[in-house]
Amino acid sequence: MSVKERDPLTGHQTTGHEWDGITELNTNVPRIIWWFIGITHVYALVAWALLPSWPWIHTYWKGFLGADQQEDLQVQVVAGNLPRVEWQKSIADTPLIAMPADAALMSVVEVTGPALFGDNCAACHGAAGLGGPGFPNLADGAWLWGSDPATIFETIRFGINTQHPESRVAEMPAFGELLTQGEILRVSDYVQSLSDTEADPTRIAEGAQIFDANCSACHGEGAKGDQDIGAPNLADTSWIYGASDAVIYQTIRDGRKGFMPGWESRLTEVDRKILTHYVLRLPNQQEVIQ
Template sequence: MSVKERDPLTGHQTTGHEWNGITELNTRVPRAVWFFIIVTHIWALVYWVLMPAWPLVNSYTRGLLGVDQQERVERQVGAANAARADWTTPLATLDAAAIRDDPALMAHVQRTAPALFGDNCAACHGTDAAGGPGFPSLVDDAWLWGGDAETIMETLRVGINSPHPDSRYAQMMAFGQSGILTRPEIRTVVDYVQSLSGLETEADADRLARGATLFEENCASCHGENAMGNQDLGAPDLTDAHWIYGGDDASMFETINAGRQGWMPAWEDRLTVADRMMLTLYVQDLAKEADNAD
């Protein structure tokens, strides 16, 4: 078949290819498509010249217009911070009690803090701040490191088990995996701790006595002889009904056997002092509201 042969129906030349009686046409590309291709290529060339476009080894092509979106955002953020400096400056310099005594400042806190919490804290502690498995609740009175404003501010600043040089450190030993306690001994300790917090257990007096001895030998150094925790070490109270990882048999066995090590980021480089103060006041108010509801 000749390439110059024309299809009798459309009048277009054919390519010379035929499959099962179907002839391939040598149809021209529509002019609108060529126009679109040419215009977009010209636009791309112009954009590459005028705007930041191509990555280099340690930088990028800046473009003739010198547009820098990062610099623009930084200017906008700086302008926004300057516009609200009249109330963020006191938040960064006054203590919590003085701020609470100022209704105008507290109005800003109540308006701004929920969004701060939602953007930075809710992913772990929940939108209701009630926590979840592995993340403590912020609406109860079971504070690991203390619930006063100064302590909360410091925890926000340095984090827990974070890379910050001043980070708070807390770690539950893996008593089973490290061979310190056998599996039956771990189950005995579980029964004893559950009895301290008021959970139901079928352990008899002798088993609970053995659990008390094991607790004194292995757990009291962190959680205290009365098992009420130690906020200097971030060791939780084991006599209340608040559990970070769960108070059931399986969860407690896993905690004692494999250990636990929670983590919280340090917010010093990500949130301003005023932001951290607003979050501190906010979570304190959440805890008070929960107490009042009870």
């Protein structure tokens, strides 16, 4: 086919190429495309001259405007840190117990607490502090060692069952070698009955006697727990490992020994103060959510 052949509909010459009866036209590039290419080239030349661009051997072309985004960022970081330095000093100087009376400091807790908790605590306790099997629910108001700020602050600081000499220590012994299977089952029935779970009255009475002889030394009379040693209250509806027959049986038979890392070397005192009051606010926040 001759390249001088013209398409009868458009009048354009053809290129001589044809695919399945479709003939390629030899049309000019639209003028707007040339304008676009020209403008982008001009812009590139101007940008190369004004802004940092071409690398040299030991440095780079700084541009006639002298723009330096690294310096701009450092200035912004310094300016952004000024308010942070002020409230950090205020928290450091304010006793832990006095922080709730300062609305400004508690607003800092409300704003920065979620990020601190999410970065350091949520992996175990969950984003909302609701916990999971083996990890306490921090939003149910049930506290192993107490709910006063100083106690929680110390737990965050030294952890539970860590190598630190001031660590909280808590362990439930295994009763699998001390009690028979039937006795463990009856204690399990008794413990479940404390949180209004239906069970055989006879088994509950027998379980109560076994409990008093083996468990009340730590969990107290009525299984209300003992915050001095971190023994859980078994008469509420909060369970660390679960409330099923199988889980309670396993707990009594094999024992439990949880672990929480100490954060003294990872978080500043200010961060730990913020986390303490943030955690104390979780039960109230959970009530609002519900």
